[in-house]
Amino acid sequence: MLAEERRSRLLEIVRNHQFASLPQLVEQLGVSESTIRRDLEQLDEQGITRRIHGGVLFVGAEPKVPHFETREPSQWHLKKAIAQNAAALVDDGDTIxxxxxxxxxxxxxxxxxxxxxxxxxxxxxANLFASDPNSDLVFIGGNICPRTGVARGPYADQMLSQVRVRKTILSTAAVCEEGFFNNNLLLIETERAMMRAGKEVIVVVDSSKFGNQSLGHVCSLGTVDHVVVDSLLSDEWRFKLTAVGVNLRIAEVDEPALAMQI
Amino acid sequence: MLAEERRSRLLEIVRNHQFASLPQLVEQLGVSESTIRRDLEQLDEQGITRRIHGGVLFVGAEPKVPHFETREPSQWHLKKAIAQNAAALVDDGDTIxxxxxxxxxxxxxxxxxxxxxxxxxxxxxANLFASDPNSDLVFIGGNICPRTGVARGPYADQMLSQVRVRKTILSTAAVCEEGFFNNNLLLIETERAMMRAGKEVIVVVDSSKFGNQSLGHVCSLGTVDHVVVDSLLSDEWRFKLTAVGVNLRIAEVDEPALAMQI
DNA sequence: TCATGATATTGAAAGATTATGGAAGAATTC
DNA sequence: GAATTCTTCCATAATCTTTCAATATCATGA
Known part of the structure; x- marks a missing residue:
């Protein structure tokens, strides 16, 4: 792991907990105490944290709008690997x-x-693709959710009913025996419309979401074509998915980084 | 492989992974470490990437969306004053x-x-309002124009036909006796739909646009309710507009500001 | 078309810098 | 006073910068 990456993870940990002890950080980041000390020294100089005997306090301001790029989402490395695998399913010229x-x-x-x-x-x-000369972009209008920037609601559903695409790529908040779940009720109908619009439906979801339920049921397990998930998924779930005819794609990730999460 | 091609591949790799280590790049591009370093130096100077010890981070201005803040529009001071005046036409609670x-x-x-x-x-x-908790946002979907980030086309027109708003605020590329003009043919129908959707139509336009024609005719002068324009507008045009029943709003600007434009 | 010198690109190596882990002793907490 | 934590130092390894020679590319004029 690179120094920069380690430092950003360190900061993330300290920010989340407001405090962290040295041994704790040593264990979670897998480097020596000396290195942690040096990293903390830097953060201290920048005024982001404050060293105290036995650990470190977070004193910095919260980052403002949670933009996906700046915030270090949980399971980031998993999502990264899954995304790589899912992107391979898309061919040039596809409508997605x-x-x-x-x-x-x-x-x-x-x-x-x-x-x-x-x-x-x-x-x-949309912002990603807006200025990309290689692709053309259609935005599904509708009510924009302030937190996520996603359009949903009747306008979105109606517009989705008029488009047909080769591949639909969806994410989901939870997966259990009954199928896929989402935590935003307004989004459920929109996601169903997205599934109807796609010839193939690809769900990208990391292993931590399995076995949980969430607010609203989107669809049953067997209704999607591909599920892309990281390699930490249990054999039990792998079997369940393939049993209902889902084409399972496993994104290899190194080490059970689960222990990282406090 | 040509140097240019190599550099573009390098950038591709870095962008996809957000990060790349030097040995990794050496292997993937099949050139020496020195060359990679020199390439990275270039990218670094351009601000596309950031060198860190052991590798390189992608920082490329993601929102390459035509962000009006960055580009220095002509007549900026005029637009500024006009905007101030037009914003005063909007009341709290309005649908615009x-x-x-x-x-x-x-x-x-x-x-x-x-x-x-x-x-x-x-x-x-939309990006401006997306995270604003005080307002709610509906995005009109459709084909996104890569240059301006504006949705237009049949989807947009259809969705617009279903909304009704209190005030529509439009800009225009040119104004002459025949009316308002736009330089994007696809946008014309969309703008007409926007006018139909609004109870009141407000056009914001700076004085430099008057007397010109442009690609496509949007509507005649008298069909709009308000025109907000800067005080450099000629008396002749002021008369023409008020004669057809337009409520003319003049935004005061300093005269000599024209000389400012180098 | 070909030769020729100028310029740019590349790879390799040497030396400087930085990152890291460990250990000894000082400072602190309880 | 004992345990923990902190500071300081050093050795090692990785990475960076600088430099130089070899090669490739280009523009120019014969």
Whole structure:
């Protein structure tokens, strides 16, 4: 791991907990105490944290608008690997529909510059493609959710009913035996419309989402064509998905980085 | 492989991964470390990437969306004054429809934070309001113009036919006796739809646009309710506009400001 | 078309800089 | 006073900068 990456992860940890002890950081970042000390020294000089005997306090200001690029989402390395795998499913010249969400955003980033017809209801995704001369972009209008920048609601549903795409790439908040779930009720109908608009439906989701439920049921497991997930997914779930006819794609990730999460 | 090709591939790699280590790049591009270093130096100078110990980070201005703030529009001081005047026409609680264009963008900036229902087909404008908790935002979907980030085309027209707003704020490329003109043919029908959607139509335009023609005719002079323009407008034009029943609003600007334009 | 010198690009190596882990002793907490 | 934590120092390895020679590319005029 690079020094910069480590430092940003360190800061992330300290920010999330407001405090961290040295041994704790040593364990989570897997480097020596000396290195942690030096990193903390830097952060201290920048006034972001304050050293105290036995650990470090976070004193910096919260970052403002949570833009996917700046915030270090949980399971970021998983999403990254999944996105890479999912992007390989897209061919040049394809017409694709991209949902909102941080994982699909990662997919979108990898697709910028490719010759594609892109349809999306996500403002951040649209911003990525807006000035890309290689692709053309159709934005699905509708009510914009302030938190996520995603369009949903009746306008979106109606417009989606009129488009047809080769591949729909969706993310989801939770997966359990009953199927895929989302935590935004307004989005559910919109996501269903997106699935109807796509010839192939690709769901990108990291392993931590499995076994959970969420607010609203979107669809059953077997109704999607591909599921792209990281290699930390249990064998049990791998079996369940393939049993219902889903084409399962596993993105290899190194080490059970789960222990990183406190 | 040509140097240029190598550099573009390098940038591609770095952009896709957000980060790349030197040995990794050496292997993938098949040139020496020295060469990679020199290439990275160039990218670094251009501000596209950031060198860190052990590799390189991609920082490329992601929102390459035509961000009006960065480019220095001509007649900026005029647009500024006009925007101020036009923003005063908007009341709290209004439902407004905002067109694309640099003048309307200035209006939008002044309206951020107000309690409004905002409808727009402009990506830059939508970005302004997306995270504003005081307003709610409806985006008019459609084909996004790569240069301006504005949605137009049949999807946009159809969606516009279903919305009704209190005030429509439009900009225009040219004004002559025959009426208002625009330089983008696809936008014309969309702008007409926007006018139909609004109870009141407000046109924001600076004095330099008067007397010119442009590609496509949008509507005649008398069909709009308000025209907001800077005080450099000739008396002749002031008369023409008021004669057809337009409510003319003059934004005061300093005369000698013209000389400012180098 | 060909030769020729100027300029730019490339790869390799040497030396400087930085990152890291470990250890010894001082300072602190309890 | 004992345990923990901190500071300081050093050795090692990785990475960076500088430099130089070899090669490639280009523009120019014969």
């Amino acid at each position: 529909l991209l949902d909102g969400g941080s994982t699909t955003y990662e997919v979108a980033r990898l697709l910028v510059g490719r010759a594609l017809h892109v349809v999306t209801n996500s403002l951040p995704v | 429809l905002l067109d694309g264009g640099s003048t309307t963008y200035e209006v939008a900036r002044l309206l951020v934070g107000r309690a409004l229902h905002v409808v727009t087909n402009s990506l830059p404008v």
